[in-house]
Amino acid sequence: MKTDNKIVIVALYNFTAFPNFEELREPLQACCAQAGTMGTILLASEGINGTIAGSRVGVDAVLAHIRDLPGCADLAHKESFDTENPFLRMKVRLKKEIVTMGVPGTDPNNIVGTYVNPDDWDALISDPDVVVIDTRNDYEVGIGTFKGAIDPNIKSFREFPDWFHAQDIISPDTKVAMFCTGGIRCEKSTAFVKAAGIKDVFHLKGGILKYLETQPEEDNLWEGQCFVFDDRVSVGPGLVPGDYDMCHACRQPITEDDKLSELYVPGVACPKCHDVSSPEQKQRFAERQKQMDLAQAKGEQHLGSAPLKVKAAEG
Numbered sequence: 001m002k003t004d005n006k007i008v009i010v011a012l013y014n015f016t017a018f019p020n021f022e023e024l025r026e027p028l029q030a031c032c033a034q035a036g037t038m039g040t041i042l043l044a045s046e047g048i049n050g051t052i053a054g055s056r057v058g059v060d061a062v063l064a065h066i067r068d069l070p071g072c073a074d075l076a077h078k079e080s081f082d083t084e085n086p087f088l089r090m091k092v093r094l095k096k097e098i099v100t101m102g103v104p105g106t107d108p109n110n111i112v113g114t115y116v117n118p119d120d121w122d123a124l125i126s127d128p129d130v131v132v133i134d135t136r137n138d139y140e141v142g143i144g145t146f147k148g149a150i151d152p153n154i155k156s157f158r159e160f161p162d163w164f165h166a167q168d169i170i171s172p173d174t175k176v177a178m179f180c181t182g183g184i185r186c187e188k189s190t191a192f193v194k195a196a197g198i199k200d201v202f203h204l205k206g207g208i209l210k211y212l213e214t215q216p217e218e219d220n221l222w223e224g225q226c227f228v229f230d231d232r233v234s235v236g237p238g239l240v241p242g243d244y245d246m247c248h249a250c251r252q253p254i255t256e257d258d259k260l261s262e263l264y265v266p267g268v269a270c271p272k273c274h275d276v277s278s279p280e281q282k283q284r285f286a287e288r289q290k291q292m293d294l295a296q297a298k299g300e301q302h303l304g305s306a307p308l309k310v311k312a313a314e315g
Contacts, residue, residue, distance in 0.1 A: 009082060029092040032090045041091070082241070099185055108187040108188060114201065143244060144227070146222055147221045178203045181207050216237075234253060247272065248292075266289055
């Protein structure tokens with residue numbers, strides 16, 4: 001992987017008790033501003049989650065600040081690199097959960113699945129007695145997943161608990177292996193599944209991103225590309241940016257063939273969302289695209305081109 005690009009992109013999360021998390025926001029926002037980083041960080045009573053990008057010095061300053069927070073001394077993070085910052089602004093936000101499942105009491109600080117290193121992952125999911133579950137949303141699974149994994153076909157992580165309860169192939173003695181983009185959704189999902197009475201629950205340490213970063217492309221069990229929540233849209237082996245673009249109306253990945261469709265209008269609609277948005281929304285999207293085009297013609301960046309929300313460490 002190339003490391004000579006000037007922008008460092010860092011995905012991070014840590015489950016730890018922040019009883020007074022509201023008080024952490026302003027000092028962290030000030031640190032990010034001084035460091036010149038861009039991105040989004042979420043704070044909740046259960047911990048911290050986010051993705052930031054900036055210079056090596058700036059990113060390291062923010063990481064040092066976070067590692068000084070209660071319970072964050074051993075914070076792990078994942079890095080990738082680019083020639084341009086994929087974010088246009090910096091936000092530190094307060095949330096009820098750092099990754100939203102909507103099941104009260106699901107706490108990875110108390111119970112969690114068994115971590116499996118990327119080096120051992122292929123052997124685990126090749127076991128015919130192991131049920132392998134992709135915990136990501138349907139549009140993420142649609143561009144890449146592990147061979148043989150079950151796709152829950154969910155629109156959001158909130159739907160995962162109901163989907164799981166409806167599965168009759170899973171019993172208390174079933175071995176379950178789960179994975180996501182960066183590991184954070186699996187922290188919640190394995191805690192939830194173990195609390196539901198499943199004894200042998202495993203998840204991929206560091207998520208798909210760590211697997212793609214460390215595992216040789218040949219002979220591994222990953223198929224396709226991995227969706228990421230910034231303007232790279234997707235990455236492949238070695239975390240090299242993929243060949244997907246993003247529809248700025250629905251924020252889903254689109255291919256060059258999608259852009260050749262008569263249903264594709266840049267910034268307004270694509271074959272996946274053309275019949276979803278209202279005429280009023282399409283008009284608003286068209287005006288936003290017009291402003292983006294004008295800004296580009298002037299050599300400027302328009303904030304409307306930034307992702308509507310960043311779930312970066314979600315995975």
